[in-house]
Amino acid sequence: MYRFLPLAAVLLLTAGFVWLAFLSPWFIIAAVIVAGLTLLGLYDLVQTHHTLWRNYPILARIRWIAEELRPFLRSYIVESETEGRPFNHEERTMVYRRAKNVSSVEPFGSQLDIDKPPYEWLSHSIVARHPQDTDPRVTVGAPGTAKPYSASVLNISAMSFGSLGSHAIEALNRGAAMGGFYHDTGEGGVSKYHRAGGGDLVWELGSGYFGCRAQDGSFDPDRFRDVAANDQIKMIEIKLSQGAKPGHGGVLPGTKVTPEIAEARGIPVGQTCFSPPAHTAFSTPNGLMEWVAQLRELSGGKPVGMKLCVGNRWEVLAICKAILGTGIKPDFIVVDGAEGGTGAAPAEFMDHIGAPLRQGLILVRNALVGCGLKDDIRIAASGKQLSAFSMAASMALGADWINTARGFMFSLGCIQSLNCHNNLCPTGIATTDKSRQRGLVIPDKAARVYNFQRNTVRALMEVVGAAGCDHPGELTPRHIMHRVTEDIAEPGHHAYKLLKPGALLQEPSDTVLSREWALAQADSFERAEEGTGP
Secondary structure, three states, rough: HHHHHHHHHHHHHHHHHHOOOOHHHHHHHHHHHHHHHHHHHHHHHOOOOOOOHOOOOOOOHHEEEEEEEHHHHHHHHHHHOOOOOOOOOOHHHHHHHOOOOOOOOOOOOOOOOOOOOEEEEOOOOOOOOOOOOOEEEEOOOOOOOOEEEEEEOOOOOOOOEEOEEEEEEHHHHHHHHHHOOOEEEEOOOOOHHHHOOOOOOEEEEEOOOOOOOOOOOEEHHHHHHHHOOOOEEEEEEEEOOOOOOOOOOOEEEEHHHHHHHHHHHHOOOOOEEOHHOOOOOOHHHHHHHHHHHHHHHHHHOOOOEEOOOOOHHHHHHHHHHHHHHOOOOOEEEEEOOOOOOOOOOOOOHHOOOOOOOOHHHHHHHHHHOOOOOOOOOEEEEOOOOEEEEEEHHHHHOOOOOOOOOHHHHEEEEEEEEOOOOOOOOOOOOOOOOOOHHHOOHHHHHHHHHHHHHHHHHEEEEEEEEHOOOOHHOOOOOOEEEEOOOOEEEEEHHHOOOOOOOOOOHHHHHOOHHHHHHHHHHHHHOOOOOOOOOO
């Protein structure tokens, strides 16, 4: 019967403090406190929803408290510098320091296990240098695009208004304006908070077509034209899939469709809204290219690209075949890694659906290079990239610039409490709760967003200079060494079996993508019958 001792103890204490209440007001206060615990214990005893509470009144509450505190205790007390997930303490601290504009150097050597795969390093040069360019840019615009855009090498990845609160969105955009880098809107439409800071925007179009949505949920060209005419919008990004939950779609319950959300998304207030798993504006690779051309024309010649988490490899190659066949070239492709992101997702999708960033990036790079398209179509990489080395490695292996979402969330003050999905974010970032957002002071956090981006690009240029280069675009796969085993390390072009320019057009059967190339077809995302592909 020891299970009921805590309940018996508070019952006795309640009786005792009530009996002593006439001696001092403090006994009255104590009586009220233990009486509350007594009522809690009696409730635990009779309720029917929680077995442990029923069998261990009051005592079982300790487990509930421990469950609530576990992420914080583990993060601040238990974890080493490098074992935390999704981001370890060393990574988070680096972002915090750069956002606060203080030194992020580390003492006494690396804490990584550099003798075990898949450790990588950058090969430095005897003729290293300090590049003079502190703001390297990348021109985005395929031949014929009327309004090419000069993008920074580090930008804010897609985060919708609704998944982040208004204070966070506005602080991000103000920071982007201060630093001259772009802010991806996410698929939730272009809200007034995205526009508040005057920073460059990339408008992301998901399958819900928020901001240019007809009443039946389809794409509305006229509404798109009106929104895209805004000078603050520099590029259009078609979201084919995202790393957190590729191929999943989503439902926004009507109770969450507030007037502000409805205004940004172009949907009725209080009405449940569905985002289908796939687009309705096109159904084939050729159709996707035709839609790219339509969006480019409707936007007045702004660059139009797409974002995807790589799934079926033949589908990526089918897009390349459609580009070659139609002659319509998207301006860029953002490769999103399956490492997840700010969006909440079922565990199965987060852990086991879609290609991780490195594998997805290599495939898209091989597809474009193998088809002779890489010179005209830019690649961006998005997924758990915070450090200058991770960015340099991605750029050496094919990326032209980097997007990060959680990196900028850390710069806003995110503590990785893992409450992004329940509107209880303690830092006021991933919540629409006004009382929680109050803690996020927009001018202060905008400065930290700016500092993080500026100091990270500065660190990137130091890494680039160490390799003997003046611009990140000069990095090559040979600059990256990849540990295959404890005894063997190979340069990137060998470790990742990178294709040479035009290889898929000249001798596809001699490449690592020969089978997928045969399965790909420009007029369908379905795979061709084995052996019947072109």
